[in-house]
Amino acid sequence: MSRSAKASARSGTILASARHVLGGDLMRGARADLKMASRGFRWGRGQLVPRSAEPYVVTKSNPPFPTAWARTPAMNIVREGVQRFGLGPLLRSEVQPVVHGLDLLERMGPRSVVFVANHSSHMDTPLVLCSLPADWRRRTAVAAAADYFFDTWWRATGSAIVFNTFPIERRGGNLSSTPGDLLADGWNVVVFPEGTRSPDGWIQRFRMGAAYLAVEHNVPIIPVGIKGSFAAMPRGRGWPVPGRPAVHVRYGDPLHAAEGESARDFAPRIAAAVSALLDEESTTWYEARRRAALGASPSQTGPEAARWRRVWESTRPMKSTDGRRRAWK
Numbered sequence: 001m002s003r004s005a006k007a008s009a010r011s012g013t014i015l016a017s018a019r020h021v022l023g024g025d026l027m028r029g030a031r032a033d034l035k036m037a038s039r040g041f042r043w044g045r046g047q048l049v050p051r052s053a054e055p056y057v058v059t060k061s062n063p064p065f066p067t068a069w070a071r072t073p074a075m076n077i078v079r080e081g082v083q084r085f086g087l088g089p090l091l092r093s094e095v096q097p098v099v100h101g102l103d104l105l106e107r108m109g110p111r112s113v114v115f116v117a118n119h120s121s122h123m124d125t126p127l128v129l130c131s132l133p134a135d136w137r138r139r140t141a142v143a144a145a146a147d148y149f150f151d152t153w154w155r156a157t158g159s160a161i162v163f164n165t166f167p168i169e170r171r172g173g174n175l176s177s178t179p180g181d182l183l184a185d186g187w188n189v190v191v192f193p194e195g196t197r198s199p200d201g202w203i204q205r206f207r208m209g210a211a212y213l214a215v216e217h218n219v220p221i222i223p224v225g226i227k228g229s230f231a232a233m234p235r236g237r238g239w240p241v242p243g244r245p246a247v248h249v250r251y252g253d254p255l256h257a258a259e260g261e262s263a264r265d266f267a268p269r270i271a272a273a274v275s276a277l278l279d280e281e282s283t284t285w286y287e288a289r290r291r292a293a294l295g296a297s298p299s300q301t302g303p304e305a306a307r308w309r310r311v312w313e314s315t316r317p318m319k320s321t322d323g324r325r326r327a328w329k
Contacts, residue, residue, distance in 0.1 A: 064167050065150040070160040071141070071187075080138060082162055088130045094240040095123070095232050099131040101251030105222070106133075108254060112183045112217075115140070116210045116270055117224035118278070118300075119192035120201050120314075123233045123240065123247070124226050125163050128190055131249045140188040143168045143179060145196070168209075170195045183217045193270070201230030201314025202302030203275065211257075211267040220254035221270055225277025231315035245317075250277045275300040 069075065091097065117128060125144075129137055146167035150156040159165045166182070179189045191213070193206040214221050228247040233240045252273050257266045272292070278300050280288035291297045302310045 064146065065153075065156045065160075067156075067160045067166045070164055075161065076138060079161060079164060080134075083129060083137065084134075087126055087162065091123075091126050091130055094244060095228075096244050096246040097127060097131060098246055098248045099250075100248070102131075102133060104251055104253060105136060108220075110135075112186055112219050113188050113222050113254065114179075114183070114210050114213050114219055115188060115190045115222045115224055116193055116274065117190065117226055118198070118203050118274055119194045119196070120198040120226070121229035121233045121235070122197070123229045124192065124197075125165075125190070127226060127229060127247060127249050128224060129163065136188065139186060140164065140190060141166055141179075141182050142190040143192070145170050179213050180217050183213065183219055189213065193267075197235045198230065199235055200302065200307055200310040201234070202310060203271075203278075203300040206267055206271040206274075208263045208267045211263040211270055214255075215257045215261065215263045215266060218257075220256050221273075222254055223252040223270060223273035223277055225250045225252070225274055225281065227278055227281040231317075234311075234315075248281050250280060252277050272297065 070079075115128060117124060125142055129140065129142070132140060141164045144150070144159060144163070144165035144167060146169050149159045149165060150167040156167075166179075168179075179191070182189055191210040193208075193210050194204040195207055196204075198204055210221060213219065226247070226249055228245060231241070232245045232247050255266075255270060255273055257263075276288055276292040276297050279291065279297050288297070303313060
């Protein structure tokens with residue numbers, strides 16, 4: 001090959017290499033430009049102004065659902081008929097309620113109290129109401145979540161008629177009819193201090209609302225332990241399981257706030273009283289009282305295990321009223 005041919009081939013190789021390098025640089029540059037453009041492009045329809053720069057607007061709160069009409073004499077008669085001839089027989093046809101401690105209520109006489117119970121099922125409210133003596137049930141109202149039971153008019157009206165509920169904000173806020181006004185008017189109030197149903201049947205953290213009511217209005221607390229309602233009708237189920245499972249409702253001794261005791265100090269005593277009642281269902285009255293006096297009552301918050309294990313433990317069969325052994329539903 002001549003010298004000119006070699007020079008021509010060498011120049012062609014150099015030009016090809018230059019084209020390859022330049023082409024790669026162009027592609028990389030084009031990709032970088034596209035990325036930069038995509039970051040600056042407004043893909044969505046959200047506000048371009050940051051929230052910190054937006055003007056402050058006061059959030060409008062809807063007025064609470066009125067429930068005073070549900071406590072008029074006429075509605076009290078209607079509710080008594082519904083609970084006595086409808087709700088009670090229906091409840092007893094689906095489960096076997098076993099009630100203990102009603103003699104403690106008879107000793108107290110007519111006065112306003114706050115019933116405090118653990119909460120793991122929608123069945124808890126009818127269990128408490130239908131287990132109370134008639135004269136106590138007729139003057140008992142139930143605190144219910146405003147964002148659940150009072151989100152629609154038909155649900156709010158139905159729960160107010162059947163259960164004598166009044167709305168309470170679980171995340172703070174105003175009440176339609178404050179529990180304090182009801183206590184001052186001679187009503188009893190049922191409070192579930194956990195705020196919501198337990199997802200696995202075990203007790204959750206108690207809030208201080210019930211303790212505050214007792215301290216502020218000088219009324220006793222009646223602890224209530226409900227055992228078996230989660231197994232009978234767990235969260236997410238719209239009807240009890242078949243087989244009429246046993247559900248135990250146990251009322252405890254009244255608790256009074258000591259002189260100068262704050263709600264923050266009183267709340268743990270309420271939670272401990274409810275836990276002792278649940279412990280009594282698992283053992284005996286003497287053993288539960290002995291452990292409670294020693295401060296050694298077992299925790300009712302459940303084992304530190306997977307959720308399926310916690311549900312398994314909380315749905316152990318309860319003792320039935322007819323003495324027969326029942327299948328684990």
